[in-house]
Amino acid sequence: MIALGVWQLQRKNEKEALVALYQRNMAMSSLVTYPQLPQVADAYLFRKSSVVCLEPVRWDPRSGTDQKGKAGFRMIADCRTGAEGPGVLVDVGIGDDFTPPKWTGGVVQGTIVPGPDQPTVMERAAGKDMPARAMLIADTPAAGLRPSAVPSADNTPNNHLAYAVQWFLFAAAALIIYFLAVRRRLRP
Template structure:
């Protein structure tokens, strides 16, 4: 006969505590993402009305306040120190490549990003070297890793001016729209709940296999 109390020893204490804590953390992250979903919806509603409001000063540092997103603004690009190219859409609805200038604004400071226009080739060299630019406040393209975004540990996106007028050879950018900003927090919440469920099932199966193995080795 097995010894008294052997059933209680079938569930290892320390591994169970660790797995339970991990599952609770994942559930907590899922709940937090649901809360963020509501906050993001409010921010998007605010951004939808911002393009028609008066111009404001361009923010120097991230993150971009939702109250400023898509507000009219302007910057002075002292000189272009680099370019980056992203997929984009022009004001006439055509697709192409957004040319984003990395601008210097002085001897000190973080500089500024300006999406100057849309071209048809990624290797196109815009004939623009800087100057005063009017447009709308936006955010840089989001290339942050999915897991860091899901976990809320991603660095904030830098502000970027979406130019109203394009230099020669490029088409003007499409005006910013709240519809272009996804609200993925529900999907992130579902993923965390899914991870928690998978972890619970895997650990339950591992315990079941362990118990079956221990029964097979018990002496009569």
């Protein structure tokens, strides 16, 4: 349990470095080439990029908020970018219902963020996870939609210190229980 606590402290430092990288990425003004395949390197996340969506193949409406904080449905298009390949996920804006926009594709400029379907801890542990896809949140929404809020690097969870404290408390509780059990056994 102590080793797990120490590991969480190490993860805390790694996560702080990752958040610092994301913050640097957000401050960069130059466009990067959108990554072709998953797994998207951390150096691309929260950077500005552009893609050409030849056509939306599938729509995936999900709950979200616009840049003013108003709730709605994010219209995420799984776009075809060529004759084959995985394509690209593009958040083209927030709508008030599940009805996809009449958007047919085109050049989209925006911010690269982690996609909506990230593998779970159990999928990663079992080795059954697919590489996470990134998503481009469009700077300019499709006609009839509001611009989606871009997540901030500052919202990246870093609760490793709390986990470390938890493991150290478990170790202390186990030590106290062991001490009480030994003391009880040694009594005549």
